[in-house]
Amino acid sequence: MKRLARALAGGCLTAALATAAPLASADSYPSKPVRLMVGMAPGGSNDTVARLVAAELSKSWPQPMIVENKPGANSTIATGELKRSAADGYTLMLVISSHVTNTLLYPNLTYTLKDFSPVSLIADTPFVLVANPKFGPNNPQDLIALAKTKERGIDFGTPGQGSTQHISLELLDQMAGIKMNHIPYKGGAPAQTDVIGGLIPLIFATPTQSLPFIKQNKLKALAVTSKERLPQLPDVPTLAEAGVPGYEANVWFGIIAPAGTPPQVVEYLHKEISRVVKSPDMQARLTELGLTPLDESPAQFQQLIDSEKTKWATVIQQSHIKFD
Numbered sequence: 001m002k003r004l005a006r007a008l009a010g011g012c013l014t015a016a017l018a019t020a021a022p023l024a025s026a027d028s029y030p031s032k033p034v035r036l037m038v039g040m041a042p043g044g045s046n047d048t049v050a051r052l053v054a055a056e057l058s059k060s061w062p063q064p065m066i067v068e069n070k071p072g073a074n075s076t077i078a079t080g081e082l083k084r085s086a087a088d089g090y091t092l093m094l095v096i097s098s099h100v101t102n103t104l105l106y107p108n109l110t111y112t113l114k115d116f117s118p119v120s121l122i123a124d125t126p127f128v129l130v131a132n133p134k135f136g137p138n139n140p141q142d143l144i145a146l147a148k149t150k151e152r153g154i155d156f157g158t159p160g161q162g163s164t165q166h167i168s169l170e171l172l173d174q175m176a177g178i179k180m181n182h183i184p185y186k187g188g189a190p191a192q193t194d195v196i197g198g199l200i201p202l203i204f205a206t207p208t209q210s211l212p213f214i215k216q217n218k219l220k221a222l223a224v225t226s227k228e229r230l231p232q233l234p235d236v237p238t239l240a241e242a243g244v245p246g247y248e249a250n251v252w253f254g255i256i257a258p259a260g261t262p263p264q265v266v267e268y269l270h271k272e273i274s275r276v277v278k279s280p281d282m283q284a285r286l287t288e289l290g291l292t293p294l295d296e297s298p299a300q301f302q303q304l305i306d307s308e309k310t311k312w313a314t315v316i317q318q319s320h321i322k323f324d
Contacts, residue, residue: 029089029265030063036255037068037082037093039075045208045289049122049253050094052285056276074162076102076109083111087260089269092119097164097251100308104316105162106323113309116256118301119266120273123291124252126226127168127204128211129239130192130219135201140223140243143202144176153181157191157203160184162321165204167312168225168249170319175244195219206251207232207290225249232290253291254301270298 034057038050047069054065070078078093079102085091103113129140137143147154158165161184173179183200185191188209194200196218204225211232213219221236227248229238239247255273257266274295276282286293296304316322 033063034065035091037078039078041071080110083115087258089265101312117261118298119255120270121254121294121296121301123286124250125291126224129223131202132198133220147178153179155200156180157183157200159188171315
């Protein structure tokens with residue numbers, strides 16, 4: 001019996017080591033399909049970026065990367081599922097800037113930022129401050145001057161309460177010394193539709209969303225929210241250079257894994273994603289979407305997350321935005 005027990009124990013140990021071996025080395029990774037979750041419905045910018053990257057990796061990998069949409073609660077449902085997933089590199093998630101701000105807005109989340117390992121930044125993009133063509137101000141200075149005369153504030157649409165655009169609006173209010181009248185919508189598309197229709201005058205829109213309508217003169221661009229001007233809109237100033245010094249609010253796209261994912265696997269994933277993003281075809285596709293391709297290490301990605309948390313925590317605290 002003792003000999004049998006020792007044999008069984010040895011067999012269990014051998015099986016455990018065999019199971020753990022792929023986790024300790026990237027040599028055999030991926031040996032099965034890799035799941036890339038997106039916390040939003042299909043069709044949005046983050047879903048588009050995820051599918052572009054997954055398609056390119058699947059061309060060269062022995063196993064496919066499969067995109068799985070799990071929308072709900074501003075991506076927090078999918079993020080909670082990622083935390084509960086095995087830290088083996090086979091379940092990943094594409095996140096955007098709201099990955100950080102969600103942890104500041106929702107006090108009852110089942111996870112914190114420490115529950116995840118940054119893998120690779122893919123791209124970022126500013127917002128474009130766009131207005132209905134009939135809206136009076138044509139530049140940020142005139143907009144701020146008008147806002148200071150409005151007791152109720154100028155109506156400003158966003159994709160929803162606590163969205164990145166909403167928090168970016170709060171930052172603008174705080175830095176410019178004004179108070180816009182926040183109008184939350186259920187998504188960026190209906191908000192932009194109402195700007196084009198003249199029901200509200202202003203929104204922050206992504207370049208992907210707004211550039212076609214700017215070219216058709218259905219929207220007018222007042223400014224962009226990045227440090228540098230947008231190449232697709234070279235004549236449109238940044239908010240920082242046109243009335244709000246130091247203002248910056250970008251949306252970034254990156255891939256994360258559960259905390260504890262083996263460093264070798266994280267490094268392999270980063271190198272592979274970086275290879276794809278640096279390819280001429282992908283650079284062109286991302287640029288067409290109004291995105292700036294990035295090649296940042298996992299450590300640099302973590303530094304960005306840390307700095308974003310500090311920056312937006314102050315904005316959120318001063319604006320008193322909070323959810324249950």
